């Protein structure tokens with residue numbers, strides 16, 4: 001049994017995860033309920049993967065790194081080594097992730113953004129999709145999914161309403 005990779009991410013109704021200038025205000029201002037299952041999800045994972053732009057966004061918006069009790073990998077070609085919070089990685093995404101999946105541990109959270117996610121999509125590396133939709137049509141921005149993904153069949157596990165958000169939890173039906 002290998003460790004599963006979860007995509008837990010929020011999107012506008014028209015499929016954008018951020019505006020082009022990295023604005024997430026529309027998410028912050030949405031009237032939610034509780035934490036939209038965030039802590040429950042966090043309790044199932046011990047490893048985090050994100051892209052460099054998302055890492056930069058997080059670092060610019062928090063006083064304290066929020067994932068210090070998790071093993072964090074940041075994919076980037078522009079930084080090497082590690083710091084007290086994360087390890088910078090510039091490796092083949094598929095090989096890296098498959099090696100991680102073979103190791104002992106809890107689930108792995110693919111945080112995003114869309115840049116690094118695209119590499120996961122093209123290789124069908126996500127096992128569970130937890131997508132939270134906000135009541136916004138942004139019109140433009142960074143799309144959650146890029147084009148030309150393989151066809152991936154999902155099973156709808158649950159839907160949950162958190163105030164003005166709706167969350168859909170899917171699991172991948174079959175793996176190629």
Ligand SMILES: NC(=O)c1ccc[n+]([C@@H]2O[C@H](COP(=O)([O-])OP(=O)(O)OC[C@H]3O[C@@H](n4cnc5c(N)ncnc54)[C@H](OP(=O)(O)O)[C@@H]3O)[C@@H](O)[C@H]2O)c1
Nearest residue numbers: 010018022051052053054075076077078112113114115116
């Ligand atoms: N709505 C949400 O729930 C949510 C979730 C996550 C992120 N976001 C937002 O999405 C935005 C960022 O998304 P994004 O798609 O532009 O960027 P991203 O995926 O976070 O980061 C892209 C960067 O990651 C690195 N990267 C990607 N694939 C790589 C690979 N295969 N090998 C090595 N490095 C790789 C590159 O960094 P280098 O240029 O350094 O090489 C690339 O420029 C931010 O505004 C963030 O806040 C929103």
